[in-house]
Amino acid sequence: MVSSEVKFEQPHPVARGIATVLALAGTFCARNVVAVGVAWLAVVLPIAVVAGIGRRHLQFVLAIVAPITVALLVVWGWLVGAAPGAAVGSSPEAGTRFAALVGLRLALLGGIMQLCLLSIPTGDLVFTFKRWGLRGEGLVIVVGAFSLLPELRLRADQVLSARLARGFVGKMSLLGRARQLPHLLRPLFAWALRSAVQRSEMWEHRGLILRLQSAAEQARAWSGLTSITYVGLSAAWLAYNLLRMRQMG
């Protein structure tokens, strides 16, 4: 779900796009664990908090990044005891550093993508995507996807509620809910198919695809300072990592 309560000045969509590309490229080039850690802790995390998506970012880190990082630490730091390409057991420290680097890069990449997409105010979605070059059906698909995910979650919740009410779920434990997942698929698939047909008919008859295009023309005020800060920070991050790569040969 896209944040509708954005608490800070928004960058221009083009600046948002450029900053994201630069920051992602910089992260792919990063080789220094400390630098990646500092970038995540001192830059991405505070901006995520200010942008109102701090909780969602921490959920992503705890639910996805943390388990992967722990598994990598066990494999490379303990079982293999070496960085990739080195002899097994030759340097547990290097293995641990490699695992930490992968985990931190993952947190940073996820944070950058979340900042890029989830901090767009709902009213600016169409304008932003259009500035990124999306047109016609492509625009409809992307905007529809932003609305589909919350709806899918809601429908899944409704199906689960109905199964609970019919006595199909013994107890509302986490395990009980997990066991219900296969049973959610059929009604959700039927719902998705039915609504896809009915909505596409509706879009056509109401001329909504054209209306979406014209809605994209509604402009709003952007913050030049935020745009420059975003692009500047990302460019500095990429430059630093390219320089480090060159120094390391």
Add this chain to the structure above:
Amino acid sequence: MDHSQQVATPETLREIKRGRAVGLAGKNFSGRTRLLRCWTGFDAWDGGQEEAEPGKKELSAYIGPEVYNSISGLATTVRQELLLHSPDVLDGNPVSGLVENLRLSSLYERNPFTLSGGEQTCLAVASGLALGPRALAIDCPTEQLDFEVKVRLLEWLSNGAGAGTATVIADNRLAEYEDEFEQVVRMREELSCESPERHLHFEPLAPEGNTCGMHFAPCGMRLDALEFGYAKGPGVLRGVSASLEPGLYLLDGKNGAGKTTLAKVLSGVLRPAEGRILVGGCEARPWREPGRVVGYHFQNPDLQLFSTTVEEEVVAGPRALGLRGEELLRRAEAALGAFGLSRIRGQHPLDLPFVIRKRVALAATLAMGRPWTILDEPTLGQDDATSEAITRIIANVLSCGAGVIVITHSQWFRRRLPAKVLRLESGVIAG
């Protein structure tokens, strides 16, 4: 007012002038939906689609009983949904008055899919009118609206505010507010009782049989200061207290008052933040074993059908409660027979029309034979004859000593089955 028995035909609908609202009455399977879909250009008339002149294709809107599918899915808030249909809908457009009238302004920042059925209907209608379409067909979702909201909508349409649009409202409870229409047309009766698409012949309901199959002794229920609120939202239930003896209750309240939330709390789908539920004098914790004490029939049948056949759907609930053998078969036969589903027992529930899917879901809930059952809009989309039969089935269940709580906006239903009213206002039971 023209309330003659004029038959609804393609020609009758084509003659409706812009700025007029016409009521359409008719039984289930009388071809009403097909007629409306053809009129709005969603389906082709017999003999082929009328082609509009190039560059002159006019907009049209059809809002069916599955009202959530008449929301575009291209907007994440109510405000955006309205703006997508018309950039000036909130200020300056004639529909802005209707938006205020339907109380949509207080819902602007909500996600359209989290609204109640009635609120979604208001949004779908306002969005449809904001387009300024040539034709707007509203096929049954108005049954989910408060009576006063229906009347306000009709008054707005009758005042010529939707000047560019010819509107047809089909409603199984049209008789309740027929006088508000300038003109009412009726479907031909002889087309009834056959699904035009599949040529399935549906049996009439047989409510006289024993359908209740009570599994537990009848028992009273006491609600003691129940409180509940959704995350990031204000409290919906703010101390609901009531003492209910077995019998029929009508859970009343405006659209969005929290009726469905209370039903979910009682059936164990949601856990109350505070308060107690006492059944037969003992404290019950329905959220630990949902569906054991209170059965719940949801408003939307599509999300509560899980099996591959109608018969399997009906037996699944009782089986989950531990019933086996002859008792299970007896229960299934009674429910299938009562709801006229015996001949289509082998059909996939999701292949059936909305009206029949609703009946299957009702049969599946009542077959569970709980001491208490909550029915959310049980007659939604059903014509008068079927609704009459459903009320008789409910009366039959009540005669077994069970308790039934019905959530409905239908005045017709209220007149048919006298019930004690539980009116939900500001999160508490009023009076």
